[in-house]
Amino acid sequence: MTVRVGVITFPGTLDDRDTQRAVRVAGLEAVPLWHRDKDLKQVDAVVLPGGFSYGDYLRAGAISRFSPVMESVIGQAKAGMPVLGICNGFQVLTETHLLPGAMLRNNHLHFICRDQKLRVENAETAWTRSYEQGQEINIPLKNIDGRYVADERVLDELEAEGRVVFRYRDVNPNGSLRDIAGITNEAGNVVGLMPHPEHAVEPLIGTGRTDGLGFFTSILKKLVDA
């Protein structure tokens, strides 16, 4: 069976081609999706890649959230389709309220690009089944608006329900509350994180590690198991 993963391009999306490559490296079929097009082309899962959609003008993710394609994504996500938001994609997902909380400017006020160690806190979501609970992975992080915030009640709820999926290890690179790097919704099909798994799928490229590949193989596992 061929698993089809849609990759959305908004105006200003940067990592769409990288994400398509990562999907292919994992042995899945990448389907480009265009922001103006509501048609999701019968994909089995959707990735919202990183970048600066609409230049991050107004607020990161704030304008993309209203694009026609997002109407379909929101509907499908609520029906259980696996959706992954990476960096700017995560910001879009919080803007749609598919995921709670928001991202503020990094506490040191600079863009930061580094190899970031993460701990997998939940290996049961649609996008993390290829990992072990507690496993540490190293993938690139690159953003200026990466500081995850939410009110105490939401944070407590996320913790209590096991919905913190990734936590920063060694260094909290942006001041995110409770070292949160990524979260999921209640059903575990929608995941958002700031670091970039799609940049860590080939041994020679980027950090030289393939720790990010598990995101994309997880989706295969999830769909085959289902």
Next chain:
Amino acid sequence: MTLDTIKHAEQTPDVQQPWAELGLKQDEYERIRTILGRRPTGAELAMYSVMWSEHCSYKSSKVHLRQFGEKAPENDALLVGIGENAGVVDVGQGYAVTFKVESHNHPSYIEPYQGAATGVGGIVRDILAMGARPVAVMDPLRFGAADHPDTKRVLPGVVAGIGGYGNCLGLPNIGGEVVFDPCYQGNPLVNALCVGVMKHEDIHLAKASGAGNKVILYGARTGGDGIGGVSVLASETFDDTKPTKRPAVQVGDPFQEKLLIECTLEIFREKLVAGIQDLGGAGLSCATSELASAGSGGMRVELDTVPLRDASLSPEEILMSESQERMCAIVEPDKVARFLEICEKWDVIATVIGEVTDGERLEIFWHGEQIVDVPPRTVAHEGPVYERPYARPEWQDALQADDANKLPRPATPAELREQVLKVVSAPNQASKSWITDQYDRFVQGNTVLAQPEDSGMVRVDEETGLGVAVATDGNGRYAKLDPYAGAQLALAEAYRNVAASGAKPLAISDCLNFGSPEDPAVMWQFAEATRGLADGCLTLGTPVTGGNVSLYNQTGDVAIHPTPVVAVLGVIDDVARRTPIGFADEGHLLYLLGDTDEEFGGSAWSQTVHDHLGGLPPKVDLERERLLAEILISASRDGMVDAAHDLSDGGLIQAVVESCLRGGKGARIVVPDGIDPFVFLLSESAGRAVVAVPRSEELRFKDMCGARGLPAVRIGVVDGDAVDVQGQFGIPLAELREAHEATIPGLLA
């Protein structure tokens, strides 16, 4: 105010015109009158003044730059040479690579963020205009003293501007330089390089041919920003007595540029353009006159159709505006509809503003009235050419006689240790990661090597692993001591860096940063540096494909050090064979390649320990550089070395420290017999590299060096968690890391 039409100009020959305020000299203004047979209109005067500025016309440098063509080495790889938006090089497998380095020095001092940001934007559009997808950027930067208060204003702004723009475009920033020297106080150098990749058949040129073809302006609206920006700013010396130049700096919108890139690439894919040019310095004046000059006919433009951000702009201002994120395309009439459709898809404004004619004139109209009627070549290519007087400055002899080799040297191993730590932690040798971590180096998913590696390397083809490597280098201190040798040392270092990564150097681009050409001493430095570079390129077989000259980098009568920055592009058949700098495997043997002499003129040690600049720079031996490069490339291809690092400022010890910190392993170093430990560790002789050789490959590697006649001395082994120089000193890696990495954040964070 009446519109200054051609008719009006003919009727009012004696009107006083502001040619001097626009930067023209009396004889230049007279020449315009002779060319036109009348006085120019206001619009024509605006066009000539920006196009004949130093920045656009190269009027002071042209006579020297000709050598790059005259002495160009035979090179089959060169597909497009000097004169286009950027040069293009064949890298094999049907791919072509275009690259160029440019300056945005003056705007970046006045308004660091926007100056640097639009520097990135401009060079990216140059690369795009050739038909290529931009795949990487690099930034050679130079600032005043690291601890000077104004550096804290300029540097963070420049870095944030480069990051803010480049990161938002999705271009990995894979290298460059950061250098501090008091000579750049008030005149920081912000150079920007872009690399683009295309297939041979996708090469596009800037020309307007085919009568009836439409001229389409697309991208951002034209505003009042940057009117006469590049041309005015970069063609004058800063002077406290004049009003502030801030209104002449352009403002960038990287989101618009990202849309422009994707839109243009889609237009290329559908083969919709007959000619294309980006709008940079001198804006529409430059684009229309250059396109028309390069084509077979003339051009007619309806200037009032240009979409404006500010409806009150005059035609002269529209012609001079340097608003960013604009391109100009020549499109056959039956392709216009599809062209506009693609622009609409990407939310890019596109407007037909004119057409190619079968005449020979560039004609521009404003609401039906003609305001420009000129032969385009006289604007774009037949500007003034100056034979500026030049003379070796009288202080040059004294400077060279002030021999750095005679400076007091460390007397004990403890003193040597202390001075080594001083060198590796000085701002120029310290880790620049606080700066480079503000740039995205991963985007596009093809980055194989990025700073602090010797070169930046990106994969071009996913199937075959074909890749390209680029390194930029320049050393103003060396060039001040001897501009001819200094330019060659910059070339040699960039060439060596590319080879150390395993790539074969193919071609160069240069950014020549100097003081005022009106000073004969500066002009001599320029003449010497260009001569050195042209001779060097001939010897190494690497042609100059294009670049940029930045003059007037001086405040009052104090010029910067002559600073030729050289970018070398290389190709590697399979990026899996690249050589990183890090010593990562214990037990690997360290070999020093090349000869070490006592050479401290212009060295990091002389600067750091003695605050001294004098003597002669290291000797240049380009045949040796070529041999070293061949060995490094062979060793990479055949898997004989696991790490390699070129030796440059800070000498051997700097390279060893960087490689150890990068790989996370220590090294035990043995000083060979017959050489002074201080010279061994800190001399900056050129033509050298240090490599890590697996024991299994030692024999083969030694034999290869021996057979080819390259000196190769075993100097130690990768081992432990300290850099230990036997009989001298040891420094734990943790202490080195602290010294090397804390400096820049300590000064700037």
